[in-house]
Amino acid sequence: MTFRTALSGTALSAALAALVAGSLATGALAQSGPLVIYTSTPSDQMDQLVARFNESYPDIEIEYFRSGTTEVMNRLEAEFAAGNPMADVLLIADTVVMEGLKAEGRLLAFPEADTTDTDPTLHDSEGHYFSTKLITTGFAYNTDNVSEPASSWSDLLDPAIAGRLTMASPLYSGAAMIHVGTVANTEGFGWDYFETLAEHGAIAGRGNGGVLSAVANGEADYGIIIDYMPLNAAAEGSPIAFVFPDEGVTAVTEPVAILSSATNVEAAQAFVNWQLSEEGQRFHVEQGYLPLRDGIDRPETFPDVEIEIIQADPALLLEQSEEIKQRFADLFGG
Known part of the structure; x- marks a missing residue:
């Protein structure tokens, strides 16, 4: 379709200039x-x-x-x-x-x-x-309390380790929700994994910040936690180290x-x-996070290791979300 105008060339130029100026002004206003x-x-x-x-x-x-x-x-x-x-x-x-x-x-x-x-x-x-x-979940340990650290998720089931272990709760933390749901739906783990942790004395707090504090202060030897918190804390001199478990990590x-x-x-x-x-x-x-954009290096706080992600279907976790929270609360308290 063709549009015609009765404006002269000069008037048309002025009108277009006003329109552009108005558009720029609108854009500036929109980003305010x-x-x-x-x-x-x-x-x-x-x-x-x-x-x-x-x-x-x-x-x-x-x-x-x-x-x-x-x-x-x-x-x-x-x-x-x-x-x-x-x-x-x-x-x-x-x-x-x-x-x-x-x-x-x-x-x-x-x-x-x-x-x-x-x-x-x-x-x-x-x-x-x-x-x-990308934020992965593995586990951290207190370097003053632990001389021979665990290297796998299965190692955490040892009663001597589980009894000194804390973790974030999916009732509070989104990353913990993803972690618990992913592990519960992964062959070789399942809900049996968390039942064993609970049986051997592992405890759950609220968020990852509480886990960091407990492990760094020596109140717990181990903590299941997102990566950047202990890695940043270790870089600042805190007695804590992060482990990317042998079986892989979950991620948000x-x-x-x-x-x-x-x-x-x-x-x-x-x-x-x-x-x-x-x-x-x-x-x-x-800030210590792994980037998503190609061509940008990972933070200096991260070790030069290959990171394997254990994945789960978000739609499945959404379907199971209330069940995941309830089963976790039954094991570790709400």
Whole structure:
């Protein structure tokens, strides 16, 4: 279809210039204003992330609520029920939760997100959520208390080790939810693995921060924990070391998503793209995370070892999520 205009060449040029200027002004305005993020990222790291992001987007004013994934979702579900969700963006450890929200129509698709140099299988195929980093779960030990450390998941079943072992709970931590569900669905482990740990005296707290503290302080000899916390602590001189078990590690990718009820969609899209950008990925490495983007080296805190991932289907874990939490609570308390 052809459009005709009665404007003269000069008038048309002026009109086009005004249109471009208006578009630029709209774009600048769109990447400004308040942006509310609900996250399970530790507060100190979130503060650093906001500060770095604001170097590129100084006019976006971020406010965030931070807690464990379960408490974040409890708050968000209460807001859904009240018809007043406050968050624009969700940044949590748990793809299982993201799958559930997608199925409920709670996430806004962003198929235009810039996923350059990242594995497309790490993101939702329809663009409802995007992985931002790789966080594995293995185990740590106190180097003052342990002279000959375990090297495998099966080693942890030894009563002498299990009786001095702590772990995060899937009732609080998204990464723990993925870990427990994955192990419970892996041949050679299953729920028998956790039943044996419980029988031999292993305990569960809440989040990974509590596990780090218990092991670093010597209250526990071993802790099942996400990788970057003990690796960062060891680099700062804490008596703790992290083990990538022989059988492999479970993993989460801390996905980011825009809620379908978001009030500042343009700023939310800018935040998602920054997470996936080279700048954002290099920042994640500075914080001690494994990057997703090709061509970016892993953190110096990580040993030069091959990392094997034990995988499970997020849809299956979503289907089993309540059962996983209940069975774990029956074994270790709620």
